[in-house]
Amino acid sequence: MSRSRVGLIGFGTVGAAVYEQIQTNLWERFEVARVAVRDRGKARPAEIEDLLCDAQYLVQADDVDIVVEVIGGIHPAIDLIKLALTQGKRVVTANKELIARHYDELIAFGGDLRFEAAVAGGIPVIQVLRTLAQTNRITSIHGILNGTTNFILTEMETRQSELEPILKEAQAMGYAEADPTADVDGFDAMYKIAILGAIASGEQLDLETIPRSGIREISLTKMREAAEHERRIKLVASWTRESGARVTCQALPLDHPLSQVDGVMNAVTIEGDFMPTLTLIGPGAGGRPTSSAICGDLVAE
Numbered sequence: 579m580s581r582s583r584v585g586l587i588g589f590g591t592v593g594a595a596v597y598e599q600i601q602t603n604l605w606e607r608f609e610v611a612r613v614a615v616r617d618r619g620k621a622r623p624a625e626i627e628d629l630l631c632d633a634q635y636l637v638q639a640d641d642v643d644i645v646v647e648v649i650g651g652i653h654p655a656i657d658l659i660k661l662a663l664t665q666g667k668r669v670v671t672a673n674k675e676l677i678a679r680h681y682d683e684l685i686a687f688g689g690d691l692r693f694e695a696a697v698a699g700g701i702p703v704i705q706v707l708r709t710l711a712q713t714n715r716i717t718s719i720h721g722i723l724n725g726t727t728n729f730i731l732t733e734m735e736t737r738q739s740e741l742e743p744i745l746k747e748a749q750a751m752g753y754a755e756a757d758p759t760a761d762v763d764g765f766d767a768m769y770k771i772a773i774l775g776a777i778a779s780g781e782q783l784d785l786e787t788i789p790r791s792g793i794r795e796i797s798l799t800k801m802r803e804a805a806e807h808e809r810r811i812k813l814v815a816s817w818t819r820e821s822g823a824r825v826t827c828q829a830l831p832l833d834h835p836l837s838q839v840d841g842v843m844n845a846v847t848i849e850g851d852f853m854p855t856l857t858l859i860g861p862g863a864g865g866r867p868t869s870s871a872i873c874g875d876l877v878a879e
Contacts, residue, residue: 595865663689700867714850725842
């Protein structure tokens, strides 16, 4: 049986993990045929050097059957994705902002576009939600969708520390970017809940109307006050059919499904009219969990 040939656009933490997973577990079914990167002068594994090419060339190359986009951002990613879809190629992306901002456009564009890795890392929440949305009227979705902020809040509570020292540690550990705005101010979680809300409702959410706050205003004093009332503060991204989406810090009761989700873990609860609450918990970030979701999109029929 011939192997499907994969073109990787991006070879950072996630791209390298996808390459490793294909080489380790999927080599009988897939091969990485080409790799496109922004900086071709950067040191890469020796076996990658011969695969490097321009991203547009990769998308159009006859020896690439599936395009995996992991460079992020809107441009040039959206043009590359559309070009690949136009040529009848499967596209797999982890680009949450792109999917959230252009959901309707990309769905209407047609073709085989898959984006399981755009929400909640290694948790197959999109696959599950799509199935449930065909058999249920989804009424609500609530989730801890950002591992960085969940790690910070967990460490603040555990170590009785203020936010800034923990944020600096998270940056040093690679959990937070040098500019942590997307995580700390709730943008990352907003993009993810917008995608889940779009799948549940069947239409794109207007990001400009989603109430959003992050964790910058959370102090140790607020966490202690919550603890006194047997609650824990979490950054929760929510969507309900009646009220739409929002991202906000909430003091959750200890018996809430999301209350005991700590560290960089993510969790999503889904409710529908013919089912009780379903909660999915798993790793929400990192190269390997994200790669697992991407490779799941490679093998899915």
